[in-house]
Amino acid sequence: MxxxxxxxxxxxxxxxxxxxxxxxxxxxxxxxxxxxxxxxxxxxxxxxxxxxxxxxxxxxxxxxxxxxxxxxxxxxxxxxxxxxxxxxxxxxxxxxxxxxxxxxxxxxxxxxxxxxxxxxxxxxxxxxxxxxxxxxxxxxxxxxxxxxxxxxxxxxxxxxxxxxxxxxxxxxxxxxxxxxxxxxxxxxxxxxxxxxxxxxxxxxxxxxxxxxxxxxxxxxxxxxxxxxxxxGSNQITGYFSSGNVPARMGNAHMSLVPYGVYPTLDGHIIIAIGNDEQWQRYCSVIDRHDLASDEDFTKVTGRIVNRERLDANLNQTMQTRSSADWLEVLEKNGVPCGPINNYEQVFQNEQVIHxxxxxxxxxxxxxxxxxxxxxxxxxxxxxxxxxxxxxxxxxxxxxxxxxxxxxxxxxxxxxxxxxx
CATH class of the missing domain: 3.40.50.10540 (Crotonobetainyl-coa:carnitine coa-transferase; domain 1)
Structure with a gap:
């Protein structure tokens, strides 16, 4: 091996x-x-x-x-x-x-x-x-x-x-x-x-x-x-291509939503949805079929345009369960996600140890x-x-x-x- x-x-x-x-x-x-x-x-x-x-x-x-x-x-x-x-x-x-x-x-x-x-x-x-x-x-x-x-x-x-x-x-x-x-x-x-x-x-x-x-x-x-x-290559290439100067967005992503830090019952976790298929899977796991069928959100472009309304909905839902609960069910269903570890937690992680x-x-x-x-x-x-x-x-x-x-x-x- x-x-x-x-x-x-x-x-x-x-x-x-x-x-x-x-x-x-x-x-x-x-x-x-x-x-x-x-x-x-x-x-x-x-x-x-x-x-x-x-x-x-x-x-x-x-x-x-x-x-x-x-x-x-x-x-x-x-x-x-x-x-x-x-x-x-x-x-x-x-x-x-x-x-x-x-x-x-x-x-x-x-x-x-x-x-x-x-x-x-x-x-x-x-x-x-x-x-x-x-x-x-x-x-x-x-x-x-x-x-x-x-x-x-x-x-x-x-x-x-x-x-x-x-x-x-x-x-x-x-x-x-x-x-x-x-x-x-x-x-x-x-x-x-x-x-x-x-x-x-x-x-x-x-x-x-x-x-x-x-x-x-x-x-x-x-x-x-x-x-x-x-x-800064990818941001710089975007600037040269569009003429738009990149700005600070905190934990948000300019081209993907949801892709950021979301509050839970006892902390925060990262959700990183990279395509429309993952979006549908995520909505199913969190039991928000209404968001999955909403035409404003079915495509990534729509989720970007309607970012604030979508994030408000997701924040409300994600706060109903603990970080550990969400991570377990999301990982089980192949939804890209992760914890926000301090360095003590990093070196307690089983993959890091392995x-x-x-x-x-x-x-x-x-x-x-x-x-x-x-x-x-x-x-x-x-x-x-x-x-x-x-x-x-x-x-x-x-x-x-x-x-x-x-x-x-x-x-x-x-x-x-x-x-x-």
Whole structure:
């Protein structure tokens, strides 16, 4: 069964999809680390370069903090841990000449170089693409910034919230302005960061495949603004086609009714009717044959035109039974519906449990990390979770000694000079 194939464990390193790929990771916060965590889950070796001392900014983005850490070690946030499993951490001060030399030596033996510094920042350290390409002509170099490497905004800083607003997402998210609580809303996760990490993963994999065919590396320019705009594709195409600017509709759907959140006796559930056949089935289940036969509602176009009258009828009917009762009978009869779960309820769901969407890891310092598993399902090379998110600088000596042949004396000198 596929279940057994997907859930197999005990892979050797050579069985992993990206076991032959080494990534030099100079990213922090979320978009870049999300990309490199995807690559790590697929078996790539990730060398996470951090500042000596505090490391990645998000280590301090708490509470919540990781449970179980030793008291004599700096606490790490759960935010950091959500995007940094599968990596080894080395601390190097890239503002020093010795630190820059170490990065270049690591770049010579790496396949991919990923960074998310402000435009031009790494050039002053001799770590920009042109400089790194001289060290390794086949390097795939991916830069992740807010606005991209060129254009009038390229030098501006920016965070996810800014891009959700600027890129149009908040113009279609939230309740209608005419209703109580109406107005723009951001999505509840850092959507621009996550999607940029995902698009960056795709770009890196495409560049790896191209290099396999051509022997050539290349430069990748990724932008949070570009990615959040691209994410709005279906709304944008509708705008280009009609000239009508999409607006906020809360939980309603512009092209389908009923398709939204409906009140029950003890809460709310989602009803998602996608065609006229499902509409008839739904009406039969809720015992509203009068609505099924009403010519104003028999076709989806009519239900859209008469949305307010129809929803008023449905709201009244749906409030006669509990959420659990409605979900049971609707699901039994093939009517698309679902609960509105909080995250405690999500991970109590039998399908979520079956799909093993929770992964548990433990660090050597005793910190316990539970997180969402990778959704990727590959039969031969499924994701693996070999390394928990590292303590800052945990692997500095190991990496420099094993990969660069740095001896104990040089390590001591680098540490004394605060390069590492």
């Amino acid at each position: 596929l279940e057994n194939i997907f859930n197999q464990s005990g892979q050797g390193s050579d069985d992993k999809a990206l076991s032959n790929i080494r990534v030099l990771d100079l990213t922090r916060i979320l978009a870049g680390p999300w990309c490199t965590q995807n690559l790590a889950d697929l078996g790539a070796e990730i060398i996470k370069v951090e500042r000596p001392g505090n490391g990645d900014d998000t280590r301090a983005w708490g509470p919540p903090w990781l449970p179980g850490q030793q008291k004599d070690l700096p606490a790490d946030s759960s935010y950091y841990s959500a995007a940094n499993r599968g990596k080894r951490s080395v601390t190097i001060d890239i503002t020093t000449e010795q630190g820059q030399a170490l990065i270049k030596r690591l770049a010579r033996i790496s396949d991919v170089f990923i960074e998310n510094f402000k435009v031009g920042n790494l050039k002053k350290y001799g770590l920009d693409y042109e400089s790194i390409r001289k060290e390794n002509p086949q390097i795939i170099y991916c830069s992740i910034t807010g606005f991209g490497q060129d254009g009038p905004y390229s030098h501006r800083p920016g965070y996810d919230f800014v891009f959700q607003g600027m890129g149009g997402m908040m113009s279609i998210t939230g309740e209608k302005d005419s209703l109580p609580g109406g107005g723009p809303q951001k999505v509840g996760i850092a959507l621009a960061d996550i999607m940029t990490g995902m698009y960056s993963t795709i770009a890196v994999l495409a560049a790896i495949n191209h290099r396999n065919k051509s022997g050539k590396g290349q430069y990748i320019d990724m932008s949070l603004l570009d990615c959040i705009v691209a994410l 799909r093993k969407l929770k992964v548990d890891l433990e660090r050597e310092d005793g910190a316990r990390i539970s997180a969402a598993a990778s959704p990727l399902r590959l039969t031969s090379t499924p994701p693996t979770y070999d390394l928990p998110p590292p303590v800052v600088g945990q692997h500095t000596d190991e990496i420099l000694q094993q990969l660069l042949n740095v001896d104990d004396g040089e390590l001591a000198q680098l540490r004394k000079s605060r390069v590492i």
